[in-house]
Amino acid sequence: MIRETIGMAFIFVGIAFDFFGVLGLVRLPDVYNRLQAATKCVTFGSAGILFGTFLLEGFTSFGFKALLGVAFIFLTSPVAAHAISRAAHRARIPLTEGTVVDAYEDDEELKVNTVIKK
Template sequence: MSNLVIIFLSIGLFFNFAGCLGLIRFPDIYNRLQASTKCVTLGTIFILLAVVIHFGWNSISLKAILCVVFILLTSPTAAHAIARGSHRAGFPLWEGSIMDRYREDQEGETESAN
């Protein structure tokens, strides 16, 4: 196993670790989504790139590249779905948050509808 593979795996696991630590440390659901989605996505992509570098051009690395594409497309979409779902269901932001334009607009709509 070459040094480049080890370096890529280390970078990937560093970001994975940062993302999971963010999942533990951050105060509310939206901040946790931010940390975990970004970091774990890039971390896993680096691990898959390490696979590509190690095997060169064969079926395993091709599957790894397809996996990178799938993860890049699906992971932000899943995060978006969870954020929207939990906000619609009424789970509040952290009390230290600065502003919530989404809630303001929704309340405005219900008032004008009544």
């Protein structure tokens, strides 16, 4: 009984953070900010749903698959976010107007120039 209550609480919290993450995907101004909000919140939300599933199902094959899904999401989602952000920066997709500093741009310019000189 207490286990089912805690599992449902995990599922509700997960769905709320899923929704916040998607809201961030719509509201924030450029690719990198969207990536931050979406990756953090949707990863946490889906992991919460899967962990709640594990608590509801217990130690069955369904529950173990859900636990495996939690580990999988935690490992792969940041890697995909990193790949997309680096590709976006190398493809010269501009940052938003309010950007304060871009240290990567300076170093990246140096790298591109040396490659062309060779």
